Amino acid sequence: MADTGPQYGGAELDRSANVLGALALAVADEVADVTAAAAGRADSAAAALAALVHFLDRPSVDQLRQVLGLTSSGTVRLVDRLAESGYVRREPGADGRSTAITLTPAGHVAAEHVCRARAAVLDRVLAVLSPDDRAQLDVLAGKILVGMMRPPGAVRWICRLCDTGICRGSPGGCPVGNAARERYGGAASPSGQAEAGRGSGRT
Secondary structure (H helix, E strand, O other): OOEEEEOOOEEEEEEHHHOOOOOOOOHHHHHHHHHHHHHHHOOHHHHHHHHHHHHHOOOHHHHHHHHHOOOHHHHHHHHHHHHHHEEEEEEOOOOOEEEEEEEEEEHHHHHHHHHHHHHHHHHHHHHOOOOOHHHHHHHHHHHHHHHHOOOOOOOOOOOOOOOHHHHHHOOOOOHHHHHHHHHHHHEEOOOEEEOOEEEEEEE
């Protein structure tokens, strides 16, 4: 049994939890830095570009808001900034009343830069692990992500920066998506919620 340390409101903090917290912060900081630089903006632009290129198909502003976890006004301002940069354009939505957000050719290039920058950080972080270590990490990380899965209606999807095609094309697929289908039925999103649409859903 792992030695436990101090308790915080009833939660015990041991070495594994402390190390996980440090690792999560270190990886998140590096990914945030390189993806913001690739997107040319230190805000949610990188996540928006990644989501638009990988799994959001002509989303409305509200759908983009759900993925990013921004306010409605914050999402509108972000789309304005991306449009000013030439990365997205607004088009009529499917119902004739809403507005759909699509990537421009320049936006596709920027999105690929974001994805390559993220991949480079993650590849370097995992380079110290053997193939067996990585396989074990895959299983353990999947269990943790499933444990963090939130119910339908949650915002700020955890897979908003993911290359969702990698998990869909790998044996076993996305652990969160699989769990969401079992729990909620229907098509699961990259964030783990059951919902219709291209790779739609949230965790």
